[in-house]
Amino acid sequence: MATPAPLLEVEGLSVRLEVEGVRRPVLRDVSLSLDRGEALGLVGESGSGKSMTARAIDRLLPAGAEVTGTVRFEGTDVGALSGTALRRYRGRVAMVFQDPRAHVNPVRRIGDFMTEALRMNQGISVRDAERRAVEMLGEVGIANGARRLRQYPHELSGGLLQRVMIATALLTEPALLLADEPTTALDVTTQADVMAILDALRREFDLALVFITHDLDLAAAVCDRTAVMYAGQIVEIHASSRLHDDPLHPYTAALAAARPDITRTARRLQAIAGRPLSSFEAPADECAFAPRCGYAQTACRERLPELVRLNGGVSRCVRAHELRSMLGRARG
Amino acid sequence: MAEAAILEVSGLRKEFGELVAVDDVSFSLAESGSLAIVGESGSGKTTTARMIVGLERPTAGTVVSCGRDRSQPARSTKERRRRGREVQIVFQDPYTSLDPRQSADEAVDEVVKLHQDLPAEQRRARVQELTELVGLDTREARALPRELSGGQRQRVAIARALAAMPRVLILDEAVAALDVSIQAQVLNLLADIRDQTGVSYVLISHDLAVVRQLTDDTLVMHKGRVVERGPTAQILDDPQVDYTKQLRASVPRPGWKPPARAGRTTGER
Numbered sequence: 001m002a003t004p005a006p007l008l009e010v011e012g013l014s015v016r017l018e019v020e021g022v023r024r025p026v027l028r029d030v031s032l033s034l035d036r037g038e039a040l041g042l043v044g045e046s047g048s049g050k051s052m053t054a055r056a057i058d059r060l061l062p063a064g065a066e067v068t069g070t071v072r073f074e075g076t077d078v079g080a081l082s083g084t085a086l087r088r089y090r091g092r093v094a095m096v097f098q099d100p101r102a103h104v105n106p107v108r109r110i111g112d113f114m115t116e117a118l119r120m121n122q123g124i125s126v127r128d129a130e131r132r133a134v135e136m137l138g139e140v141g142i143a144n145g146a147r148r149l150r151q152y153p154h155e156l157s158g159g160l161l162q163r164v165m166i167a168t169a170l171l172t173e174p175a176l177l178l179a180d181e182p183t184t185a186l187d188v189t190t191q192a193d194v195m196a197i198l199d200a201l202r203r204e205f206d207l208a209l210v211f212i213t214h215d216l217d218l219a220a221a222v223c224d225r226t227a228v229m230y231a232g233q234i235v236e237i238h239a240s241s242r243l244h245d246d247p248l249h250p251y252t253a254a255l256a257a258a259r260p261d262i263t264r265t266a267r268r269l270q271a272i273a274g275r276p277l278s279s280f281e282a283p284a285d286e287c288a289f290a291p292r293c294g295y296a297q298t299a300c301r302e303r304l305p306e307l308v309r310l311n312g313g314v315s316r317c318v319r320a321h322e323l324r325s326m327l328g329r330a331r332g
Numbered sequence: 333m334a335e336a337a338i339l340e341v342s343g344l345r346k347e348f349g350e351l352v353a354v355d356d357v358s359f360s361l362a363e364s365g366s367l368a369i370v371g372e373s374g375s376g377k378t379t380t381a382r383m384i385v386g387l388e389r390p391t392a393g394t395v396v397s398c399g400r401d402r403s404q405p406a407r408s409t410k411e412r413r414r415r416g417r418e419v420q421i422v423f424q425d426p427y428t429s430l431d432p433r434q435s436a437d438e439a440v441d442e443v444v445k446l447h448q449d450l451p452a453e454q455r456r457a458r459v460q461e462l463t464e465l466v467g468l469d470t471r472e473a474r475a476l477p478r479e480l481s482g483g484q485r486q487r488v489a490i491a492r493a494l495a496a497m498p499r500v501l502i503l504d505e506a507v508a509a510l511d512v513s514i515q516a517q518v519l520n521l522l523a524d525i526r527d528q529t530g531v532s533y534v535l536i537s538h539d540l541a542v543v544r545q546l547t548d549d550t551l552v553m554h555k556g557r558v559v560e561r562g563p564t565a566q567i568l569d570d571p572q573v574d575y576t577k578q579l580r581a582s583v584p585r586p587g588w589k590p591p592a593r594a595g596r597t598t599g600e601r
Binding site: 263269 | 372373482514517544545568578581590592
């Protein structure tokens, strides 16, 4: 049997947006692929392009965005979709955001919100749509679904509302869920609940997941592979289980080392000098991380590093091979 | 109880109508000490902080800083300024706590002027000393808030709080919104400032790794009450109370799987 094609294939995706009258890059040559049912973490700091990547995949970029490269979903070129086909695609690729309250209409009931896509795009009757909504609320651990449908968003806590958002996203039976910091605004125990639910649903529905977070540990814990982004580029993709003991890019290693450790007090944290670079500030012809990198050499500033394959992952570092054993050890 | 307590909180209580937000909270903080108050939203940790600073009036209980009671509103400007020299607070969001039209050094200068009667030249030197202490360069010190990154803005907020030369600095989720690489810089900075000035910290945080890094002692709050207290290392390594255990178990780490919690399907709000 031939290897089945990946569910999602992003190839050479670059996006430029107009910022203060100038076109600036926000994504630079992003490539990744995702199999059915696979979970990929997308980790990075502010301005790294992780949210933009998800928006580009779901065709939710701001008007006037200049896009090159391709996004293929189940073999179809997503960039060519329009009208009904695009709406159907967005049912297959659902999105959940960080702040659920910013994505619901506060004066409409939960039921209206949950069933809208089913009623409008799929022509399903209100009664059937509500029945499915109640079922799905049960799946995310919310009992009394019928009562919840009559409630308004302000009557629900943040964690509960985020579970409603997840249930809503799943109603159109997506094959891929793009989750953009879905637990960042939640308390840590609520985050654990929501992650447990996502993890279970993903397995139950054979759902692929792109999980966007700034938290390397969280991504590593729930995703099969993790992609690390910096300044609009992917700098590393690696099996999540290897990310901590065998980072392939100096930035990944530095990020892991900078984070305080709950099991011990460091004399000093290994801070990364300087600040994270936004993609639109990044130099076009050298490594964007070089100015903050403890391992940077002249070669790093002479050209833009390519992604190199290494130990089942990829790294955008010209010194990736020679640094390999050092990076894992560097973590204090 | 430490004899040289710089901050003494006892029997602190706050009611908002029917709701008891803070219920019988007591602790004492020694000079150069650092105490974390951890808990989730609604635990009362921020209300406790606001009562210590004087932004909320306690329903009952007392707050004593440097030996003087501050539970009741200050009766004079002089008294209010004196309290400002004892306890300062830095909030989570550096975007809303700075005046958008004021440059970083102007913001710091304003507080220096208020609390210290210095000739112009010494005042300038003091402002420069403070901005350098928090690691802002001269260009950044002249910049407006919108020209600075979140981490830089948070440093301005810290410099401004330190300008009053407080004995106690309350950090209310002050590093929570920062990128990891910047958060590490600010945490190192806070440790340096403590070494240099002897300031004491009260860290309000939900982030247990940050708590471990910065504090000696921890109070765990749940539904307005202190449910566990002790040395930070002991609380995190060997929590005794179920709620603390649950908090600890919810923190992602390598190899972590989200723990399924009983009662998830109950009709909670």
